[in-house]
Amino acid sequence: MLKSLDQLFKENEGKRAIGSFNVHCLEMLPAMLEGAKELDAPIIIQTSPGTAEYIGLDLLVSSMNTLVERLGISACLHMDHCKSIEFLKEAIDAGYTSVMYDGSSLDLEENIKNTRIVTNYARSKQVSVEGEVGTIGGAEDGLVVVAEDASYTHPEDAYRFVRETKVDAIAVAIGTTHGQYKSKAKINFNLLTELSANLQDVGLVLHGGTGVSDEDMRNCVAQGMKKVNVGTELNKSYIEEVNGTFSSATPLTSLRKLLLPANNRIKDIVIEKSRLFQLM
Template identity: 35%
Template sequence: MEIMAFVTMGPMLKRAQAARYGIAAFNMIDYNSARSIIEGAADLQAPIIVQVSVKTIKHWGYKPIATWVRMMAEDVDVPVALHLDHCSDADVIRRCIDAGWSSVMFDGSSLPFAENKARSEEIYAMTEAAGVGLEAEIGAIGGVEDDKFVAEDSAILADYDECLAFVKNMPNLAVFAPAIGTAHGFYKGQPKIAYGLLEKITAAIPIPIALHGGTGLSQEQFDRCIAAGCAKVNISTMHKHRFIEGFIAVRTEKPKLEEPLPFITGQYEAMKKDVLDMIRAFGSAGKAAHAAGREG
């Protein structure tokens, strides 16, 4: 299994951006969820990012999550990254790095620009020293992520000039997340994506872009964002709903069932179908070798 690797996400995202496909980044919930993500990617020979929220880490613990994902990555022949999602706490970031995360995110988007830039650069120095990839964010992405809420009508698009200044001292940033009009959670109306801003940013900044708020976007919207340089595509809300729906479907079909394993299987199958659908939608099926730098 030469392609198999537990990887930092920067290099594979650069390759994905250059070839214009998106790598799915799913927020795991538990061991069963992580298994559905990694095994779904293996089935389609796709690179994959397993993301973890701070809330999930606090529930399961740093070492158990890192152990689960690393162990599963060893059994597949696709590149797998373990990524800390939206985090503003440097101590949590450090603990993830120490526990074996391959990539982390510092989210200082709620801070004034100068402070976000300064703190992001401090975390960048930490991750560079540790050989870990960093994602950083600018602007305010609407919706709910962990315990952070930004009303969609209060979301702030990233400023182009600030984007240039923000990444200037972080040339090896694994992925950059400028707010372009998408939102976390389910959309209440049609998302107004600032494609022009996205295209302007990617033309000037040689860093892969993260598309946050992937749940609920149409295939056309995914295609256009990926074609414009979004190499990392986040899916969280949809995966959480499949986790619950898989359980409910088994209970509805077999209301007297008392054996827990069929419920766990139902959850796994519902989540894995979602993983397969999104990988195909983002164009990364069959791209494991390419993302790993072993072809083309």
């Protein structure tokens, strides 16, 4: 059975941040969950609304349920960065166990009002909710998540947001960027320390995990980060692998053989990142 984000937070308190990996196509999914199984780590599989529409909510939920049962692992299915309350309700009804309402482009009042609609709906179905305060810049799923430059989370806004929306998790802007893979982020650790000290009842979420150095990542987890999103690295690595295999394929080469190296690479990334997110 799929678990909510809140359940995973409780089970992993003091042990680790939980890796939240973007599935970009269905082929990747078994490899991701097998990686979690191999490390005996919990895993969050997240979809952008675009990927969810591409694969289908029902197919994602049933695939997750089948694989979780087969492998006997702890996992959560989460909707990443969704600006549509209606689509989040559909995802919850379909069986997602966690959703993110992204109202970060709205003013704080509006963000709180909309997020509260989602938390009220989710609560009745034991589904967790992540919100966002401040803007994490960059592009995700090929779309620009925020148009203007990113801005750090204002601590007072975050405290009020959490108090009034009762979210289970909050994405904070502390210097990471979506889609960053050529350079490494400069993390504002003073801000993280302050947020972490004052937001102990809610899970802090780090977006843009691909662009964080291993050393900074260990520090973020030690400072109380509870969920770390990794999307770009999976997409980028899959493309690198299939570029290699497809370029030498003939029309009679089994597609399976062309995809297996990419799937194996995905599994390795899940293992490597999940290991990095463990507390020493």
